[in-house]
Amino acid sequence: xxxxxxxxxxxxxxxxxxxxxxxxxxxxxxxxxxxxxxxxxxxxxxxxxxxxxxxxxxxxxxxxxxxxxxxxxxxxxxxxxxxxxxxxxxxxxxxxxxxxxxxxxxxxxxxxxxxxxxxxxxxxxxxxxxxxxxxxxxxxxxxxxxxxxxxxxxxxxxxxxxxxxxxxxxxxxxxxxxxxxxxxxxxxxxxxxxxxxxxxxxxxxxxxxxxxxxxxxxxxxxxxxxxxxxxxxxxxxxxxxxxxxxxxxxxxxxxxxxxxxxxxxxxxxxxxxxxxxxxxxxxxxxxxxxxxxxxxxxxxxxxxxxxxxxxxxxxxxxxxxxxxxxxxxxxxxxxxxxxxxxxxxxxxxxxxxxxxxxxxxxxxxxxxxxxxxxxxxxxxxxxxxxxxxx
Amino acid sequence: xxxxxxxxxxxxxxxxxxxxxxxxxxxxxxxxxxxxxxxxxxxxxxxxxxxxxxxxxxxxxxxxxxxxxxxxxxxxxxxxxxxxxxxxxxxxxxxxxxxxxxxxxxxxxxxxxxxxxxxxxxxxxxxxxxxxxxxxxxxxxxxxxxxxxxxxxxxxxxxxxxxxxxxxxxxxxxxxxxxxxxxxxxxxxxxxxxxxxxxxxxxxxxxxxxxxxxxxxxxxxxxxxxxxxxxxxxxxxxxxxxxxxxxxxxxxxxxxxxxxxxxxxxxxxxxxxxxxxxxxxxxxxxxxxxxxxxxxxxxxxxxxxxxxxxxxxxxxxxxxxxxxxxxxxxxxxxxxxxxxxxxxxxxxxxxxxxxxxxxxxxxxxxxxxxxxxxxxxxxxxxxxxxxxxx
Numbered sequence: 001x002x003x004x005x006x007x008x009x010x011x012x013x014x015x016x017x018x019x020x021x022x023x024x025x026x027x028x029x030x031x032x033x034x035x036x037x038x039x040x041x042x043x044x045x046x047x048x049x050x051x052x053x054x055x056x057x058x059x060x061x062x063x064x065x066x067x068x069x070x071x072x073x074x075x076x077x078x079x080x081x082x083x084x085x086x087x088x089x090x091x092x093x094x095x096x097x098x099x100x101x102x103x104x105x106x107x108x109x110x111x112x113x114x115x116x117x118x119x120x121x122x123x124x125x126x127x128x129x130x131x132x133x134x135x136x137x138x139x140x141x142x143x144x145x146x147x148x149x150x151x152x153x154x155x156x157x158x159x160x161x162x163x164x165x166x167x168x169x170x171x172x173x174x175x176x177x178x179x180x181x182x183x184x185x186x187x188x189x190x191x192x193x194x195x196x197x198x199x200x201x202x203x204x205x206x207x208x209x210x211x212x213x214x215x216x217x218x219x220x221x222x223x224x225x226x227x228x229x230x231x232x233x234x235x236x237x238x239x240x241x242x243x244x245x246x247x248x249x250x251x252x253x254x255x256x257x258x259x260x261x262x263x264x265x266x267x268x269x270x271x272x273x274x275x276x277x278x279x280x281x282x283x284x285x286x287x288x289x290x291x292x293x294x295x296x297x298x299x300x301x302x303x304x305x306x307x308x309x310x311x312x313x314x315x316x317x318x319x320x321x322x323x324x325x326x327x328x329x330x331x332x333x334x335x336x337x338x339x340x341x342x343x344x345x346x347x348x349x350x351x352x353x354x355x356x357x358x359x360x361x362x363x364x365x366x367x368x369x370x371x372x373x374x375x376x377x378x379x380x381x382x383x384x385x386x387x388x389x390x
Numbered sequence: 391x392x393x394x395x396x397x398x399x400x401x402x403x404x405x406x407x408x409x410x411x412x413x414x415x416x417x418x419x420x421x422x423x424x425x426x427x428x429x430x431x432x433x434x435x436x437x438x439x440x441x442x443x444x445x446x447x448x449x450x451x452x453x454x455x456x457x458x459x460x461x462x463x464x465x466x467x468x469x470x471x472x473x474x475x476x477x478x479x480x481x482x483x484x485x486x487x488x489x490x491x492x493x494x495x496x497x498x499x500x501x502x503x504x505x506x507x508x509x510x511x512x513x514x515x516x517x518x519x520x521x522x523x524x525x526x527x528x529x530x531x532x533x534x535x536x537x538x539x540x541x542x543x544x545x546x547x548x549x550x551x552x553x554x555x556x557x558x559x560x561x562x563x564x565x566x567x568x569x570x571x572x573x574x575x576x577x578x579x580x581x582x583x584x585x586x587x588x589x590x591x592x593x594x595x596x597x598x599x600x601x602x603x604x605x606x607x608x609x610x611x612x613x614x615x616x617x618x619x620x621x622x623x624x625x626x627x628x629x630x631x632x633x634x635x636x637x638x639x640x641x642x643x644x645x646x647x648x649x650x651x652x653x654x655x656x657x658x659x660x661x662x663x664x665x666x667x668x669x670x671x672x673x674x675x676x677x678x679x680x681x682x683x684x685x686x687x688x689x690x691x692x693x694x695x696x697x698x699x700x701x702x703x704x705x706x707x708x709x710x711x712x713x714x715x716x717x718x719x720x721x722x723x724x725x726x727x728x729x730x731x732x733x734x735x736x737x738x739x740x741x742x743x744x745x746x747x748x749x750x751x752x753x754x755x756x757x758x759x760x761x762x763x764x765x766x767x768x769x770x771x772x773x774x775x776x777x778x779x780x
Contacts, residue, residue, distance in 0.1 A: 001493030021525070048632075054452055062444055062475030062521020063767035066634035076653060078632035080474045080481045080768065085452030091470045095485065102491035103391030104630075131452020135411070240494075242438075242468035244456035263466060377453035378470065 003224040004100040004237045006384060007107075008037035009342075009349035013182040014215035014334030018118035022064060022216075023071035026051065026113040029216035029339070029346075030072040033111070036349070037220060038231040046220075047105035049079040050096055052089030052112030053338035056127040057119050068113060083338075085131040086287060088112050089217060090341025090371030090380035094240050096221040106226045111218035112343075114336035124212055128337075132374050133248030145209055147249050147375045148288035149201035154255035155290060156203065159305035163203050166289035167194035168311045170207040170331055173286060176318055177328020179358035184213045184334030208289040213334030217342035219349070232388070235352050238274070238366070239383040241267030247377035258376035261298035265370070265381045269300070272383040274366065276300040279322060279383075281351055281361040283344040285372040286329040295370055296324070299381070318359060326351065326359045341371035345382060352386050393614040394490040394627045396774060397497075398427035399732075399739035403572040404605035404724030408508035412454060413461035415606035416441065416503040419729070419736075420462040423501070423608040426739070428621040431610070437495035439469040440486055442479030442502030443728035446517040447509050458503060473728075475521040476677060478502050479607060480731025480761030480770035484630050486611040496616045501608035502728035514602055518727075522764050523638030535599055537639050537765045538678035539591035544645035545680060546593065549695035553593050556679035557584035558701045560597040560721055563676060566708055567718020569748035574603045574724030598679040603724030607732035609739070622778070625742050628664070628756070629773040631657030637767035648766035651688035655760070655771045659690070662773040664756065666690040669712060669773075671741055671751040673734040675762040676719040685760055686714070689771070708749060716741065716749045731761035735772060742776050 010032025012025050034041040051065040060067055065081035084091045089112025096110030116124055129138045132147065155161055171191050177183035194207035227234050243263035246252050252259070269275065276299060284299065286292035293307040301322060302310050310316055316324035327333045327347040330340060348367040350356045356364075365386045372379045400422025402415050424431040441455040450457055455471035474481045479502025486500030506514055519528045522537060545551055561581050567573035584597035617624050633653035636642050642649075659665065666689060674689065676682035683697040691712060692700050700706055706714035717723045717737040720730060738757040740746045746754075755776045762769045 058448070058520050060520060060524045061517070062473065063523075063637045063764050065474060066763075066767045067523065067637045070634065070636055076633055076635065076649070078484075078654075078768075078770075079634040080472055080632075082470055082472050083452065084455060084470045094468075095488075098485075098488050098492040098494055101493060102488040104488055104491065127451070130448050130450060133453075133457065134450045242470075243466055244460065244469040245466065246460055247453045247457045259466070264468075373456075374453050377456045378468075380468075 001101050004097045005222050005227040006219060006235045006237065006349050007222045007227060007230040008033045008041060008220040009346035010036055011182060011217040011343045011346040012215050014213045014336055015184040016117040017214040020115065020214060022060065022113045022115050023068055025115065025214065025216035026068040026111065027072040029111055029218040033218040033220050038233060041230065043073045045107045046074050046077060046109050047107055048077055048099045049074060049109040050092040051081050052092035052341060053081055053114060054083055054085060054088060054127065054131060056114055056116050056337060057123060084378040085373035086337050087341055087371045087373030087378045087380055088338040093219050093342055093345055094242055094380050097237050097240055100221050100223045107220060107222045109218060109220055110342060111216065112338040112341060113216035114338040115214050116212050116336060117214050137248045137250065145201040145204055148290055149204045150249060151255045152203050152290035155293065158256050161308045164195060165308040165311055166208045167191055169286060169289040169292045170194040172317055173325050173329040173331040176326050176359055177332025180328045180333055183328040183332050184211050185332045204288055210287050210330040210335040213336040215334060215336035215339045217339045217346045219342050219345050234387045235349060236385050236387055237382060238385040239268035239272035241265060242380040244378050245376045247374060249375055258294055258298050258372065258379065260376050260379035261295065261370065261372060264379045265299045268381040268383045278366060279368050280364045280366050281323045281326055282368040282370065283327060283347050284324055284370040286325060286331050287335060299370060323361050326356065326361055341380065344369040344371060348384050352384060391491050394487045395612050395617040396609060396625045396627065396739050397612045397617060397620040398423045398431060398610040399736035400426055401572060401607040401733050401736040402605050404603045404726055405574040406507040407604040410505065410604060412450060412503045412505050413458055415505065415604065416458040416501065417462040419501055419606035419608040423610050427610060428623060431620065433463045435497045436464050436467060436499050437497055438467055438489045439464055439499040440482040441471050442482035442731060443471055443504060444473055444475060444478060444517065444521060446504055446506050446727060447513060474768040475763035476727050477731055477761045477763030477768045477770055478728040483609050483732055483735055484632055484770050487627050487630055490611050490613045497610060497612045499608060499610055500732060501606065502732045503606035504726035504728040505604050506602045506726060507604050527638045527640065535591040535594055538680055539594045540639060541645050542593050542680035545683065548646050551698045554585060555683065555698040555701055556598045557581055559676060559679040559682045560584040562707055563715050563719040563721040566716050566749055567722025570718045570723055573718040573722050574601050575722045594678055600677050600720040600725040603726040605724060605726035605729045607729045607736045609732050609735050624777045625739060626775050626777055627772060628775040629658035629662035631655060632770040634768050635766045637764060639765055648684055648688050648762065648769065650766050650769035651685065651760060651762060654769045655689045658771040658773045668756060669758050670754045670756050671713045671716055672758040672760065673717060673737050674714055674760040676715060676721050677725060689760060713751050716746065716751055731770065734759040734761060738774050742774060
């Protein structure tokens with residue numbers, strides 16, 4: 001099995017851009033990725049592409065992979081769309097890694113795109129609804145905020161956690177996002193704001209929920225055989241784990257852990273041969289504030305029930321020992337469904353390249369990204385490592 | 391790059407089964423695939439799964455991969471959905487092959503499913519419509535039959551071909567499909583029937599168009615390191631090629647060739663190190679009769695413009711030197727979008743295993759499958775070879 005490396009990554013600003021198309025957004029992200037390759041990059045070097053997208057709105061479903069890559073100037077290559085709800089482009093990058101490791105591609109592009117703000121919120125709600133368990137869960141009226149609200153209630157019931165802990169996630173991530181020029185909600189918020197916000201699905205309030213965003217992200221993966229043509233500072237995919245879980249929450253053994261995240265993380269740590277304590281930073285899937293608390297525990301940053309303490313001690317803040325969501329996370333940076341997973345990897349690439357500006361994590365050599373589909377039906381974890389220590 | 395082998399494959403009957411769900415259909419196909427493994431198979435051996443589906447009707451979009459595989463008894467493994475319009479499960483099997491070649495899986499499942507007959511034809515038309523080029527082609531009112539009708543017109547204008555040649559495709563494929571107990575339209579038709587049928591999109595008539603079907607198919611792929619645990623008669627994936635093309639017909643250089651099919655086939659032949667003349671049989675993507683004529687030329691079975699002659703000489707009939715669509719093809723066997731590509735490979739597995747009953751191709755040792763997305767926006771070609779000659 002040969003090694004795979006991230007040689008470039010790009011991301012559009014996340015936000016409301018109803019004047020754009022999935023084609024224009026994906027092209028912009030790809031172009032930034034190509035431009036970010038340290039020693040230069042030629043479009044003709046892309047052997048294969050995988051585009052993550054839920055296709056919200058249904059304007060182009062079939063063949064949106066080839067349609068997006070052709071528009072980006074990549075004509076003729078194998079190109080397809082992968083979908084795993086909100087984990088679509090985390091899986092797309094994983095597939096690009098597989099293509100490279102398989103020997104079938106020397107350079108593969110994994111990315112994603114979603115356009116969500118050019119339609120009524122009822123339409124968006126439908127499309128997000130059919131990404132949850134439809135037959136047995138959605139048709140009873142449960143939305144994603146409702147599902148995560150049940151997880152939050154169960155967590156607060158089981159452990160020493162309060163709604164204020166959920167608000168602390170929002171405060172931290174908005175503080176980081178305010179330093180990210182590409183964030184959708186790039187402003188700070190006070191704990192008071194994040195506690196007193198209107199209820200969305202009790203106990204979750206407005207500040208406990210990520211926004212609906214447009215955007216795209218793209219990641220270029222190269223094999224060990226060609227990586228030196230592109231960079232002297234290779235960033236290795238040290239581990240990549242993925243797993244599934246029952247799609248309906250009601251089908252599971254517990255509401256206070258996401259087994260797909262646990263399994264994906266264990267697999268990634270094993271491959272990378274590192275412990276969670278060795279990570280310098282992480283981008284985790286905080287679609288709702290409770291999801292970030294669960295992620296701390298599912299990914300092994302702390303024991304079960306200890307996530308609130310991690311927050312209280314400020315350990316996951318930008319200056320802490322394990323900064324989480326330096327980008328602002330889904331909460332502040334935004335969550336264009338199909339672009340989120342690749343966007344996390346684009347952030348990790350920036351951090352590992354030392355180019356993250358005001359939100360740069362000091363001595364960033366090993367980072368983890370964690371992308372979840374739905375309420376945990378799918379999860380994918382990447383561990384990226386700089387080979388040349390700074 | 392390690393070798394990949396098909397160790398088992400299954401397919402539900404194709405047809406109108408509105409009482410089924412995507413879960414029940416996929417499970418039935420997987421169970422048949424597992425049962426077909428010569429030396430037995432344990433569900434726990436599946437390391438990874440990829441499910442091809444367009445998701446027609448939109449009942450379960452996000453996470454339909456994990457939802458389908460969990461129902462089939464495969465809980466917890468990496469599972470995702472791949473979509474490339476009608477080439478969805480050809481790509482899904484290719485991804486399973488990549489997973490195995492990459493070393494990330496020893497056994498991977500690639501399959502697909504589609505449920506299309508439990509909704510009004512207007513809904514189906516919408517979902518097929520957004521699989522063609524939407525922004526610039528579908529919104530002007532063109533349907534898939536309209537797109538292929540333009541290709542047929544151009545072909546008859548450029549070469550010595552008549553509508554009767556299109557009808558000869560239908561006669562041949564129905565004759566084969568009548569021998570396939572799993573065919574949707576498993577009856578014979580006369581040339582007269584196939585010539586005098588009502589027009590759908592001039593010059594295409596009813597017999598020049600495949601039906602709208604429900605169904606599922608599943609293929610088990612194993613690495614060279616474990617294949618001997620499952621079979622003494624290994625069927626090697628000798629070559630797998632894939633390519634894309636501009637999604638809109640109007641964007642292309644020609645209407646009488648599909649460049650993605652050509653490129654995918656060249657790549658597969660190169661890997662397998664064989665010439666088209668060495669094939670014992672082929673399953674090609676005959677969504678419309680003109681597509682089978684183009685396939686003969688795109689796949690190198692004959693030169694440009696010579697496809698009608700191949701038909702006239704009966705060379706692609708079951709007793710000919712290169713039987714094409716012994717299964718009945720999309721025309722007679724049926725075309726449940728997301729299941730078609732994996733269904734072709736399931737047929738090839740049956741043929742290479744000598745278990746195709748009345749439609750068995752004699753001395754079947756090397757076969758090709760050809761799966762097209764839309765009107766050629768994507769294409770994928772597999773070449774399968776028995777290692778133990780009969």
